[in-house]
Every structure is written in C-alpha cells, then in structure tokens.
Amino acid sequence: MRRAAARSDGSAWPSGGLPQSPRARRLMTPLLEVSDVVIRFPIHSRIAARLTGQPSSIEAVAGVSFTLEAGSTYALVGESGSGKTTLARAITGLVPIEGGQVDFAGRTISGLSEAALRGVRREIAMIFQDPIGSLSPRLSVRAILAEPFKVHGETADLDGKIARLLDDVGLSPHFAQRYPHQLSGGQARRVSIARALALRPKLVIADEPTAGLDVSIQGEMLNLMRDLQRKFGTTFLMITHNLNVVRHVADRMAVMYLGRIVEEGLTDDIFKAPRHRYTTALLSANLKAEPEAASYVIEAEGETPSLLNRPKGCEFHPRCLFKREVCRTAMPEEQMPSADHRFACHNPA
Ligand SMILES: Nc1ncnc2c1ncn2[C@@H]1O[C@H](COP(=O)(O)OP(=O)(O)OP(=O)(O)O)[C@@H](O)[C@H]1O
Ligand code: SF4
Ligand SMILES: [Mg+2]
Incomplete structure (x- = not known):
C-alpha cells in the first residue's frame, strides 16, 4: 500500500511507493470528500423519549469531515462505538445521512436514490469485518x-x-x-478481497481487514492489498483497532471519539507528535493492549460516555488526565499546526 513516506524501521510490514510533497498531494483530485456528515439513529419513540427524559435518537456521527485522495490509504481509528462502521456504511449509501454531504469522484452521492446508487456501488466496495461470516x-x-x-x-x-x-x-x-x-481465515479474507475487487472499484472500504488473523497472515493481507493498490490504483479506507496496521499502511488517519474526529492528519505526523489527549492515550494504550482487542486499555479515567448523555465541553473531559477548567464547559476549536494536521484540544500535548 502506498505511503506518504518510506519507513525506516526495518519492519516486515508493507511499505513503499514514492513519497509526495504536501503540494503535490494537494494538487491531486480528492476521490472522496466527506463534509460535516451527521448520522442519527432513532432509539425511542417521541412519547417514550418524553416519558423517560431521554433523547429520541443518538448522534452516532456528529459532523465529520475528511478528504481521501485517489490511490491513497486512509485509516479511521477509535474505540468501539465511536462511529467508524456507521460512517463507512453511510459512504456506501447503506445508512442514510441526516446532515452534510458525501462527494465521490466529483459527484455528490449522498441522498441519491437506490437506482442512482447502483452505478456508484460498483465503484465503492466494502469488505466486511468477519471474514467467514460475511461470505x-x-x-x-x-x-x-x-x-x-x-x-x-x-x-x-x-x-x-x-x-x-x-x-x-x-x-x-x-x-x-x-x-x-x-476456508481458513486468511483464505476467506482473500475471497472477500477478490469479491470486493471484482468490478475494479475505485474505493475499497475495509472494516477491520486484519481482525482475527494471525500476525503473519495479517502481514500477507496487507501486502496483498498494497500489491493490488499498486496494480489497480485502488484507494483504501481502512477501519481498524490495530494501530500497528495503521502506522505501516495508512497515508493519513483520523481519530474518532463519540462520533467526531478529534485529530486528523498524516499518519507519520500523528504517530510522531500526537496532540489531542485522546490520541496520546490511544497510542500509548496500543503498546499495552492486545492489538486486535475490541477495546483499548487507555490512559484515561473511567468508561466511554453514552451517546445518550454526551458530556458538555470537550466530550473526552470526564476521562482526560490533562483537563483544564475550560474543558468542562467549552468545546475546543479546531487548530491546524500545519496544512496536513488538525486537532481540537484546549491543552494539547
Ligand atoms: N442501527 C443502529 N441503530 C441504533 N444504534 C446504532 C445502530 N448502528 C450503530 N449504532 C450505534 O452507533 C454508535 C456507533 O456504532 P459503530 O458500529 O459505528 O461504532 P464502531 O466505531 O464501528 O465500533 P466498533 O469498533 O465496535 O466496530 C454505537 O453507539 C452503536 O451502538
Ligand atoms: S480539550 Fe481538555 S479535556 Fe479535552 S482532550 Fe484536551 S485537555 Fe483533555
Ligand atoms: Mg465497527
């Protein structure tokens, strides 16, 4: 899989492709643009909501924006329930979006009818998580x-x-x-990839492509995806809990928390200098936890809050070890330390 910069750690994970200057990358046409996407799920009828005092819906994705360049690999990471799969399903039209817009190959695809989506679906393929169960x-x-x-x-x-x-x-x-x-897990995964590639899609969305596979098979899968990317120019949107995978294959990455992107940028920049305190917690956690564990053991206090009861201010503040008073009341503004990196935190690393 193509990377923005070649790796020098001598690891067995795939790397390669020519490094590109930020300017060269900006001149490339984005294949996918996700702009301010909001996705809600109804959970109670209005009457039940009034009786219980709970909201009638949850906001699983709460205004997410990112851009995916053709031929690159983009990773979405975040704890279980942060909205990764929901966002991926919305891009393919499997889940309706309530706000925002999705543009693909220069055309707005959000809100298209089922008939119009047929043509788009041959260009966007999804590899589902469970390799055998999804066949x-x-x-x-x-x-x-x-x-x-x-x-x-x-x-x-x-x-x-x-x-x-x-x-x-x-x-x-x-x-x-x-x-x-x-089929073995690895063979089933190969069949899933073959099915996804059948119509030579421009974009492949891979939800946990290495979950449940031995480390050596994980490496084989990632090599295979990299080879296919080189051969066919396929663009990958990868969802994974495995930060080792992200580090070694993704050009860019986004860290999601409670349905929002809290940090986004070039993978190398984020791994070298993470700024949001949730990102730093996540990166340090991965060193301790099982890479494929469904949830991270992160350096933070308490459990992930419920979407039914989003915290005020920075939504990570109840768990954050670095919070300030302002974090309890004001949602942090987005900052851009460089054209390729953004995050929203009152007291960044
Ligand atoms: N069809 C649905 N109806 C109601 N709530 C849903 C539905 N699908 C997802 N959710 C909720 O939306 C939130 C985001 O779920 P999602 O599956 O997108 O998370 P995820 O980041 O992919 O998690 P994981 O890492 O466990 O796969 C969760 O709170 C989930 O319970
Ligand atoms: S804004 Fe405050 S609470 Fe949120 S991650 Fe940053 S320091 Fe922690
Ligand atoms: Mg998921």
Missing part, C-alpha cells in the same frame, strides 16, 4: 465471486473472470469449488 455459507466461492458480475450484467467469460480474480488474490483456480467453511 454466504451456502454459496461456493465461484458463486460468491460470480455475484457482483451477475448483479451488473457482466456475465461474459464468467469462469475466466473468476479465475483471474482468484489469481489476483493469490488463490489457485480450484478454490472456486470450495465453500466458506472449507
């Missing part, structure tokens, strides 16, 4: 890989296309006859 158990690999071609009426030379897809992801042609329960 239909009663369908053979051949049938699973044939599905996207059939949906889009591209059935000419189907067996040839399936054989090429299997080859692209490093599986031999006889895997076409297998069923999901006959």
